[in-house]
Amino acid sequence: MFKLRQLTTITTPKKYLLLFVSFLFSASLFAQDGKALFTANCASCHSVTKKLTGPALAGVESRWPSREKLHDWVHNSSKVIQSGDEYAVNLFNEYNKTQMTAFPQLSAQDIDAILDYIKVEETKAAAATAAPVGETQTAADNGDQTLLYGILTLILAIVAFTLLYINANLKKMADDKEGIPATEPIPFWRNKAYITVFTLVLFLIGGYLITDGAVGLGRQQKYEPHQPIFFSHKVHPGVNQINCQYCHIGVYQGKQATIPTVNICMNCHMAINEYKGEKLFNAEGKEVDGTAEIQKLYKYAGFEPGKPWDPSKAKPIEWVRIHNLPDHVFFSHAQHVNAGRVQCQTCHGEVTSYNEMFQFAPLSMGWCINCHRTTKVQFESNGFYSMYEKYKEDIKNHKMDSVTVKDIGGAECQKCHY
Amino acid sequence: MKIRLIIFCLSAGFIIAGCSDVRRDPGRVYVPDMGPSRAYETYDALDSNKFTQNVAEAGRKIFYNHLPVAGTVARGEDMPFPLAMDAPGDTTNYVASKQIESPIKSLDSVTMKEAERLYLINCGICHGAKLDGDGPLYKGGNGPFAAKPATLVGDAKYEEMPAGQMFYSVTYGKNLMGSYASQLTRVQRWEVIAYIKSKQAKTGATTSKPAAADSSAGK
Numbered sequence: 001m002f003k004l005r006q007l008t009t010i011t012t013p014k015k016y017l018l019l020f021v022s023f024l025f026s027a028s029l030f031a032q033d034g035k036a037l038f039t040a041n042c043a044s045c046h047s048v049t050k051k052l053t054g055p056a057l058a059g060v061e062s063r064w065p066s067r068e069k070l071h072d073w074v075h076n077s078s079k080v081i082q083s084g085d086e087y088a089v090n091l092f093n094e095y096n097k098t099q100m101t102a103f104p105q106l107s108a109q110d111i112d113a114i115l116d117y118i119k120v121e122e123t124k125a126a127a128a129t130a131a132p133v134g135e136t137q138t139a140a141d142n143g144d145q146t147l148l149y150g151i152l153t154l155i156l157a158i159v160a161f162t163l164l165y166i167n168a169n170l171k172k173m174a175d176d177k178e179g180i181p182a183t184e185p186i187p188f189w190r191n192k193a194y195i196t197v198f199t200l201v202l203f204l205i206g207g208y209l210i211t212d213g214a215v216g217l218g219r220q221q222k223y224e225p226h227q228p229i230f231f232s233h234k235v236h237p238g239v240n241q242i243n244c245q246y247c248h249i250g251v252y253q254g255k256q257a258t259i260p261t262v263n264i265c266m267n268c269h270m271a272i273n274e275y276k277g278e279k280l281f282n283a284e285g286k287e288v289d290g291t292a293e294i295q296k297l298y299k300y301a302g303f304e305p306g307k308p309w310d311p312s313k314a315k316p317i318e319w320v321r322i323h324n325l326p327d328h329v330f331f332s333h334a335q336h337v338n339a340g341r342v343q344c345q346t347c348h349g350e351v352t353s354y355n356e357m358f359q360f361a362p363l364s365m366g367w368c369i370n371c372h373r374t375t376k377v378q379f380e381s382n383g384f385y386s387m388y389e390k391y392k393e394d395i396k397n398h399k400m401d402s403v404t405v406k407d408i409g410g411a412e413c414q415k416c417h418y
Numbered sequence: 419m420k421i422r423l424i425i426f427c428l429s430a431g432f433i434i435a436g437c438s439d440v441r442r443d444p445g446r447v448y449v450p451d452m453g454p455s456r457a458y459e460t461y462d463a464l465d466s467n468k469f470t471q472n473v474a475e476a477g478r479k480i481f482y483n484h485l486p487v488a489g490t491v492a493r494g495e496d497m498p499f500p501l502a503m504d505a506p507g508d509t510t511n512y513v514a515s516k517q518i519e520s521p522i523k524s525l526d527s528v529t530m531k532e533a534e535r536l537y538l539i540n541c542g543i544c545h546g547a548k549l550d551g552d553g554p555l556y557k558g559g560n561g562p563f564a565a566k567p568a569t570l571v572g573d574a575k576y577e578e579m580p581a582g583q584m585f586y587s588v589t590y591g592k593n594l595m596g597s598y599a600s601q602l603t604r605v606q607r608w609e610v611i612a613y614i615k616s617k618q619a620k621t622g623a624t625t626s627k628p629a630a631a632d633s634s635a636g637k
Contacts, residue, residue, distance in 0.1 A: 044593065158427070219447055220445055240543075241543070242543055270546050277562070321461060
């Protein structure tokens with residue numbers, strides 16, 4: 001490109017030499033500049049392999065009679081349509097009469113460079129689909145290690161019993177030697193010491209389980225229901241770094257964090273119609289096909305890839321609610337996230353590592369109160385707490401280290417129950 | 419004796435191994451007193467015996483269609499925008515939106531910070547934290563988003579685009595960008611645009627002046 005632009009100002013003999021040289025490198029040279037030109041001018045509406053706002057550009061040359069015609073189209077597409085070119089008119093109608101932006105500033109060479117780049121990318125894409133890269137990834141070792149622990153316990157138990165048995169035998173032998181008459185051995189189920197220990201252990205374990213179960217009644221920690229679409233937080237806020245508040249728009253202003261509506265999903269998924277990242281696994285370790293899950297979203301949205309989307313056809317997705325706080329507790333996300341500046345992860349855990357969402361916190365009253373007792377109020381440049389002048393003064397004069405939520409009434413009954 | 423012990427240990431091992439810690443069931447509630455709300459809460463399924471979305475049935479059942487009462491203006495939704503969305507293939511209102519002036523001319527330091535926060539949450543994911551059209555979803559063509567997002571700073575087309583037209587695109591969507599009317603209020607949208615314009619003014623003077631002349635026809 002750089003060389004070609006210079007050509008016009010260079011004298012003829014040199015020009016031919018340069019032309020020859022540039023021919024030698026032409027393929028890679030064009031493709032280089034073609035990429036830059038493509039990203040700057042075309043990529044917002046076209047992809048080589050995917051249908052976006054405009055058609056996929058792979059094989060574009062074979063669809064047009066000549067490069068000249070394509071040049072005309074890129075320079076001013078409406079002119080070509082007006083001239084009555086059949087292919088151009090059909091194309092215009094197929095894409096909902098969306099006019100392609102005219103690019104009069106692109107020279108014929110520029111467009112050719114872009115076309116060459118498309119050709120290179122096209123063959124690359126074809127090669128990639130023909131020979132899929134060998135999948136080396138082993139099934140995620142997301143370790144169900146219970147079996148391992150079970151076996152270990154078993155082995156240890158056997159070893160312990162064997163040792164006890166050996167010990168008893170040795171004792172008997174020693175007694176024999178010293179002439180102490182052997183007492184009639186008592187079977188262990190009639191041995192009082194064994195019975196006492198067994199009852200005690202049973203009582204402790206049983207008591208623990210019963211108390212734990214009774215306390216846990218009505219609580220849903222670790223609840224991880226099947227959802228209508230396998231939505232992975234690991235992929236969205238994790239790998240792709242989407243901010244929590246992009247989707248949970250209510251978290252800053254309202255009581256509810258809000259579950260995103262289909263149109264928020266479609267902001268990105270209008271263009272992203274396949275999943276190509278790391279393999280996905282559900283909680284049971286079964287593999288999940290990400291692309292099929294995106295297709296499920298399209299069903300709810302009433303969207304067919306390649307056609308313009310009509311949001312009025314969308315149906316809400318019936319997600320299963322995970323966090324169910326009883327009605328007698330008031331909780332507001334805005335108060336915690338906006339005024340209190342609590343991180344999402346404090347109550348929801350490392351969401352960016354969850355493939356399936358579950359309830360991280362117990363949501364018990366003890367858990368709330370403990371946090372209110374220990375969390376320091378973020379007074380600094382925080383307009384919400386501007387009225388607590390005395391506390392601020394005390395902190396300034398080193399009378400207090402910090403003010404906890406409890407100090408400003410965070411442990412009062414009617415703060416949450418009214 | 420020993421055989422019994424071995425059978426017991428083995429079966430106990432299998433029972434422990436068979437337990438899964440994935441909790442798919444919400445469990446039971448003991449005395450669900452004041453548990454479920456009696457009032458209609460967000461995301462509650464509407465009981466069709468009590469509620470209706472049909473105005474004609476309004477007297478017999480509770481009429482509720484999730485829409486704000488006609489004539490009310492939500493907080494942050496003042497600053498009306500007079501143009502409706504174009505029909506597909508039509509660009510009349512999109513072109514007309516160039517003439518609409520932004521009601522927010524400049525931002526003070528507090529609103530600037532807020533606008534930046536909103537930009538980074540809602541726009542930066544595609545248009546990049548530096549407004550260079552290279553956010554984490556595009557990643558120079560390696561991200562999952564196939565189309566290149568607009569380069570807001572450094573591209574003459576977007577540097578020259580009037581605030582009104584930007585507002586149109588943010589409100590109704592443009593090409594592969596969806597509508598952000600549900601995520602940002604009108605005031606927030608104007609603030610974000612003012613933020614983008616201020617960033618463009620800062621860096622725009624030094625970049626892309628030569629390219630400015632030849633792209634005016636490209637809109």
